[in-house]
Amino acid sequence: MWIALPLIALSLSAHVSANICPCAREDLCEPIRHQPAFEVFVFDVGGKAWKFYDWTKVTTVAAFGQFDAELMCYAHSKGARLVLKGDVSLSDIVDPVNRTTWIQGNVQLAKSQFMDGINIDIEQAVEAESPQYYALTALVKETTVSFHKEIPGSQVSFDVAWSPKCIDKRCYDYVAIADSCDLLFVMSYDEQSQIWGDCIALANAPFNQTLTAYDQYISMKIDPKKLVMGLPWYGYDYTCLNFSKDGVCSIPKVPFRGAPCSDASGRQIPYRIMMKQINSSMSGRLWDDNQRAPYYNYKDTEGRVHQVWYDDPESIALKAAYVAQHGLKGIGMWNGNLLDYSADPIAQQQTSDMWNALTPSSHRKTAAVS
Ligand SMILES: *[C@@H]1O[C@H](CO)[C@@H](O)[C@H](O)[C@H]1NC(C)=O
Ligand SMILES: *[C@@H]1O[C@H](CO)[C@@H](O)[C@H](O)[C@H]1NC(C)=O
Ligand SMILES: *[C@@H]1O[C@H](CO)[C@@H](O)[C@H](O)[C@H]1NC(C)=O
Numbered sequence: 001m002w003i004a005l006p007l008i009a010l011s012l013s014a015h016v017s018a019n020i021c022p023c024a025r026e027d028l029c030e031p032i033r034h035q036p037a038f039e040v041f042v043f044d045v046g047g048k049a050w051k052f053y054d055w056t057k058v059t060t061v062a063a064f065g066q067f068d069a070e071l072m073c074y075a076h077s078k079g080a081r082l083v084l085k086g087d088v089s090l091s092d093i094v095d096p097v098n099r100t101t102w103i104q105g106n107v108q109l110a111k112s113q114f115m116d117g118i119n120i121d122i123e124q125a126v127e128a129e130s131p132q133y134y135a136l137t138a139l140v141k142e143t144t145v146s147f148h149k150e151i152p153g154s155q156v157s158f159d160v161a162w163s164p165k166c167i168d169k170r171c172y173d174y175v176a177i178a179d180s181c182d183l184l185f186v187m188s189y190d191e192q193s194q195i196w197g198d199c200i201a202l203a204n205a206p207f208n209q210t211l212t213a214y215d216q217y218i219s220m221k222i223d224p225k226k227l228v229m230g231l232p233w234y235g236y237d238y239t240c241l242n243f244s245k246d247g248v249c250s251i252p253k254v255p256f257r258g259a260p261c262s263d264a265s266g267r268q269i270p271y272r273i274m275m276k277q278i279n280s281s282m283s284g285r286l287w288d289d290n291q292r293a294p295y296y297n298y299k300d301t302e303g304r305v306h307q308v309w310y311d312d313p314e315s316i317a318l319k320a321a322y323v324a325q326h327g328l329k330g331i332g333m334w335n336g337n338l339l340d341y342s343a344d345p346i347a348q349q350q351t352s353d354m355w356n357a358l359t360p361s362s363h364r365k366t367a368a369v370s
């Protein structure tokens with residue numbers, strides 16, 4: 001599942017609402033207007049890791065941490081958008097007046113911070129054709145109209161589950177939502193949030209399952225140019241109940257939204273932490289040919305076996321190839337902060353390999369910006 005983040009209240013303090021440009025140059029406060037041919041969409045959860053991102057690639061940063069004026073100025077200097085996080089309880093916005101209030105509040109917030117749009121991240125369960133179902137589509141549509149009108153060139157994106165088939169009881173009107181916004185960020189991770197078969201540790205984003213779901217989005221007549229493939233820069237660490245001699249890790253049954261077993265029994269773990277641990281693990285890096293994903297096993301201090309499933313440049317490049325083959329709008333990840341940006345030379349190599357796995361050389365940002 002999604003990492004629960006503390007909600008950071010973004011309040012309009014006096015100096016921000018006065019709309020004084022905090023950048024060294026006034027023009028850096030202008031919203032970005034050009035539309036890149038290819039998106040590299042990065043979630044950022046705060047701090048200063050963004051200083052080490054590969055800005056030859058980044059086109060959009062979704063600010064899920066506290067607003068950072070320095071990041072806004074820097075992103076703009078690189079021609080990249082910085083967008084707000086939008087989340088609201090769906091039962092509150094069934095009422096159209098409430099919906100308008102929410103949208104106007106976010107437009108004003110984005111304007112006051114010189115931001116370039118909004119990423120709507122609503123992961124609530126919704127029943128098909130319920131009042132919330134229609135309200136959600138209306139929310140996306142009305143948000144897009146308002147942002148485009150009030151911030152020319154701005155971008156409105158919406159986060160969808162890895163599959164359009166009511167995953168995690170998210171039965172949204174995906175086609176109408178895609179039509180109503182600039183792009184869908186497909187969260188191709190947490191794909192074991194509902195395990196219906198054997199309750200065992202599995203890949204976060206298995207190759208075939210991930211790409212079959214894109215085929216499903218596209219076969220619903222969603223334009224591939226509306227789809228951004230979202231990849232995980234984290235893995236899952238499972239404590240095995242039982243570790244079989246052929247390496248199968250059975251896990252405790254933790255139900256989620258109707259399924260008896262889920263990845264909620266595991267713990268999300270950043271790529272940078274796994275890379276520190278893997279060489280001293282029991283197994284070292286292993287590769288699963290069916291799921292086309294790396295994993296490893298280790299013993300904790302109490303002697304319990306853990307199995308860790310993750311993505312690395314090899315598994316990411318396999319999925320990224322689909323982006324080029326099917327002409328998707330772009331690629332991105334949850335989240336940019338999860339790599340090791342220290343000066344350690346091994347870490348630096350691993351970090352640049354992760355960034356490079358996202359984009360075949362034909363998709364460099366510089367080629368898209370005229
Ligand atoms: C409007 O939204 C507020 C929360 O922002 C909520 O408390 C209230 O119940 C909502 N009103 C309606 C009519 O949905
Ligand atoms: C790929 O996944 C789909 C859907 O889960 C399944 O129907 C199909 O058999 C799988 N194909 C392979 C080669 O595993
Ligand atoms: C653990 O797995 C072994 C086979 O690898 C099996 O014989 C044993 O019954 C399993 N134990 C439990 C508690 O499931």
Ligand SMILES: *[C@@H]1O[C@H](CO)[C@@H](O)[C@H](O)[C@H]1NC(C)=O
Pocket residue numbers: 275276279346
């Ligand atoms: C782990 O081992 C691999 C393969 O031998 C090596 O490339 C990598 O640098 C090692 N990582 C660390 C952190 O030492």
